[in-house]
Amino acid sequence: MKKFPIKEIAQICIIVPDVEKVARVFCDTFGVGPWQFYTYGKPLVKRMTRNGKPTEYKMRIALANIGPLRIELIEPIEGDTVYKEFVEQHGYGMHHLGILTDNMQESLKKAKEAGLSMTMDGAGFGPDDDGHYAYLDTEKMVYTTFELIERPKRRSAPERSYPEKGSCSPDVQR
Numbered sequence: 001m002k003k004f005p006i007k008e009i010a011q012i013c014i015i016v017p018d019v020e021k022v023a024r025v026f027c028d029t030f031g032v033g034p035w036q037f038y039t040y041g042k043p044l045v046k047r048m049t050r051n052g053k054p055t056e057y058k059m060r061i062a063l064a065n066i067g068p069l070r071i072e073l074i075e076p077i078e079g080d081t082v083y084k085e086f087v088e089q090h091g092y093g094m095h096h097l098g099i100l101t102d103n104m105q106e107s108l109k110k111a112k113e114a115g116l117s118m119t120m121d122g123a124g125f126g127p128d129d130d131g132h133y134a135y136l137d138t139e140k141m142v143y144t145t146f147e148l149i150e151r152p153k154r155r156s157a158p159e160r161s162y163p164e165k166g167s168c169s170p171d172v173q174r
Contacts, residue, residue: 004114011098011149013072015083019062022073023162026064032071033168035062036158041077044156046124050080057081062162070098082120082135082145096135096145104132104150111136111148119145126152 016022019037027033038044041058048055057079064071074095076083086095101107108118121134131152138146 001115002110002113004111004116006099006146008100009069009097010100011070011072011147012094013074013096013098013147015086015092015095016073016075017092019060019073019075020162023062023064026071026073027162027168031168032066033064033162035064035073035162037062037160037162038156038158039077040122040125041079044125045122046129048120048122049118050082050120052118055079059083064168072098086145094144096147098133098147098149101148101150104134104148107148107150108134116146125156127154127156128152131155 014022023033023035023037027035038061039058040061041048042056048057050057058077059081060075060077062073074083076087083095104123111118116136116138119135119137121132123132125131130150132148132150134148136146136148138144
């Protein structure tokens with residue numbers, strides 16, 4: 001088996017029951033944000049698989065940065081997903097660490113050579129039909145999941161942001 005080196009963690013993800021509520025808490029209490037909200041599923045995510053088979057699922061996500069680290073909140077909505085499985089087994093909480101890649105296919109090949117299988121992925125969520133995320137089956141090894149992320153060159157406009165204007169400074173009253 002070959003090694004699968006990790007150079008940087010770019011994202012942490014928390015599975016939550018309500019992304020809107022948790023994003024407001026992060027913003028209003030901890031000063032983290034602004035948050036951008038998306039619904040991932042068709043038609044935004046054009047290609048999805050689960051355990052190697054085409055599927056459809058849907059989730060709400062919220063994204064914000066804290067320094068160079070991106071925080072992602074995911075609220076499972078429908079379908080057989082790694083998120084639903086996680087909530088059933090563990091409840092809500094920290095789900096995965098995100099690792100950026102410039103070449104998803106090459107990274108998946110290296111992961112497979114290291115004995116890591118892909119459990120779920122989604123692709124084509126950028127406006128240019130790019131962008132790809134893939135989850136690796138690492139939870140039993142390191143007690144969390146690794147997600148490979150090939151960010152789209154451009155991101156689709158969010159459905160909404162919080163706050164709509166201004167900052168998330170804890171000193172600002174809303």
